[in-house]
Amino acid sequence: MNRRSQTLMIAVGLGVMLNPLNSSMVSMALPSLQEAFALDFASVSWIIFAFYVCSAAAQPVMGRMSDVLGRRRIFLTGLFVSMIASFAAAFAPTFGWLVALRILQSIGTSMMIAVGMAIVRVHVLGKQGSALAILSIFLSGAAAIGPFVGGFLIHAWDWRAIFLVNVPVAAFAFLLAWRVLPRDTPKKALDGPPPSRRTRMRQLDPVGILLFGSGLTALMLGLLAVSSSGTLSAKSVGLGLAGMVLLAIWVRHEWRHPSPFVPVRMFVRYPELSRVNLEFMLVNLLFYSIFFGLPSYLQSVRGLSELHAGWLMLSLGLCSLLAAPFAGRGVDRLGPRPLLLLSAVLMAGGSLGLAVIGTQVSVLWFVPILAAFGIANGLNGVAMQAALFEHTPAAMAGVTSGLFHTSRYLGTILSSLLIASVMGGAFTHDGLHRLGCILSVCTLVLVWTGRAGFGRTSRSPNR
Template sequence: MNARSWWLMISVGLGMLLNPLNSSMVSVAIPRIQQEFKLDFTVVSWIIFSFYISSAIAQPVMGKASDIFGRRTIFLSGLVIAFVASMCAPLSPDFGWLIVFRIVQSIGTSMVVAVGMAIVRVQITDKQATALSVLSMFTSGAAAIGPFIGGVLIHLWGWSSIFLINIPFVAASFLLAWRTIPKDKPLASAAGKLSIRQWMKVMDVPGILLFTIGLVALLAQLLSVKSSGHISWFNLAAGLTGLLLLAAFVRHELRAASPFIPLRTFANYPALTWVNVEFMLANLLYYALFFGLPSYLQLVRHVNEFHTGLLMLSLGLCSLVVSPLAGRWIDTSGPRPAMFVSAIIMALGSVWIILLTPSSPVISVCLALAAFGISNGLNNVGMQAAMFNSSPKDIIGVASGLFSTSRYFGTILSSLLIGIIMGNQFSFGGFRILGIVLTVIALCLVFMSRRRREPERMLP
């Protein structure tokens, strides 16, 4: 690859790391934000929900939008939106405004992620595997060191610093992208001839609205019931409305010509369905620990943000070290053995969480983090390989999009699980219950990975 290609990769990588960096740094900031705005644990968990729900919706939508307006335009616009949100978030007068800016930040960073990989695939034709692995290092590395960076920043300058740290990354990515990403040929001129109804059909606006409103309504009522301790008629009506809207969403997506989430793909390829279910459960397990353990360390063990981030670094580093080793193993043995071993390690890590006490030595916490980090490294490579093997080549793009959506569903469910178990206040008893629930889910994943029968090669 020539020098221009390397600079293009760096510009795209600096932009793409914003999404995993901001989704991971907040895990250390939750206790401080909860204290700052005087919130219960259920309410503050919406800072996690809002980001992942917005990402789950924005990425496929912006992928479609890039075909109309051009990838370069979407990429640069996403950076501008992320810049504005990062500047405004520290000025939030209350928690509601912080959630608004968090959502805007998620949309901006999702625009960058949605087209970043496609830009590299199109613009770099020599040594594409190397180029894609470099991008993976940006995103995986950002997720790995996010809690550590967040812990250091919060310890020195407070929670607002986790938003301001985005500014140099955004500025560098924008300047480099402006010079290195060529202008593509969007379909905006043709799109200008579409009527409003045709626009809504192409973007599947009804599907997006049904999914968003239904999911938020259902999650809000589940958390509200846990927080208040009783079910009101309003909770019941709003929760049922959310379920009905999600049912209407499924019905709509099965009939839509250009669906927001192509659900028929799941029905046509059962092996692909099971891969996505397993990936969702694996991410539920991983992110439940990812968001739960920092609160345990800070609120139960009274560890400061700096040392919490330092301990959490072992989670990401184990994942980064194991990933290339997993790739070699999977190349020779296929994804199934790695996924089975990963599920067993997650089960052992979940049992270890149950055994932790308020005075357990630090090495015990590191062992739990290492177990989940190793299993995450195996899962990221193994399940992606299983997804490719289970997907016909002509729908590999759709399958990749569904795979990312499954990750977000897992993270959303992990936040919901923590919120329901903890309620108003994070406690050690709740943390132990979380460990029990995670153990049950991990054992289900062991059973599923043992019984699955995906092909060990890509379908034609």
């Protein structure tokens, strides 16, 4: 990678890290927000849920907009929106305003995280595995240090600091991206000038975007309602059914549309794209079941303090961070499939460890379990993006990258639903064993699909 590509990677990395950084930092601010706005925990939790739901729906939309309107334009707009929303959120007068600005912040960071992957796909032509490893370091590093940074800032000042810290980072990234991101080249028609603004708006497929956004939002809100209450209700079932109906209508609309928001025919033509997204959703269900579930178990069952549980969980993030560079080199040499098979085996070992660990053993025995999941997460973050890029046409890099990250958020929400279903009203050691058994079954599916895909060649779209 030459110096310009390295600078481009730094600019993109600083932008994409704002999404995981802000999704993890805010978890440390929940008690402060409860006190500041006089709310219960269920109400204040929507500061997290709103960010997840909006990110899941917005990232494919922003990816498609970048494919049509230009990636540089959308990336820079995302940085500007994130900077303004973060600054305003620090001075939100009510919790409702804070959630609204948090949604705006989510839209801004979603512009960058979807478009950033597409920029790498299109403009970094050599050693893409290494380039993806650099982005994975930014993403994994932000998620790993987010709780620590959030806790430090809140301790030093108050909850407003976790929003204001975004402003200088976004401003620096904006100036750097303005200088190094390649300018958008207008797409010319075959026999005439570039398409007009009205034509480009039709290419965005606003009806498809509306159906996708409303359907996915309804489905995710239904899942979250079940996860937060632990029971099925008429509201959660109604939201889930409405979401599935809207998504079914959306698929039918996209199949017939001459310029669809999401080219569903491409997913039929290249089934590997669907496979990668389903696998990514499953690995995130596995990872976040540990990420969200184990800290509560360590504190409520094993009696660890928040500080000691945090130190123990740090092994998960650090191993993920350290594995990314090796994953990049491995992808460049071997391709993604061997690394995906290795990550599945590691998660299978970690899941079996949860299923059999005893009540009297030292909590330090959780370190190798967390390390196995952390290394697997670092491998997956690079290898699955490389597998996606192998089968993605350059013209569709934005929307497919956005859908890829939507799969991550769906896996995250399903993990919270799984934890709530397995643990019930309280965390127990038996519940941890049941969770380990379920995760073991899921990892066996990954091992089987990894072996099935190992060494297999499949059609790749034209570059």
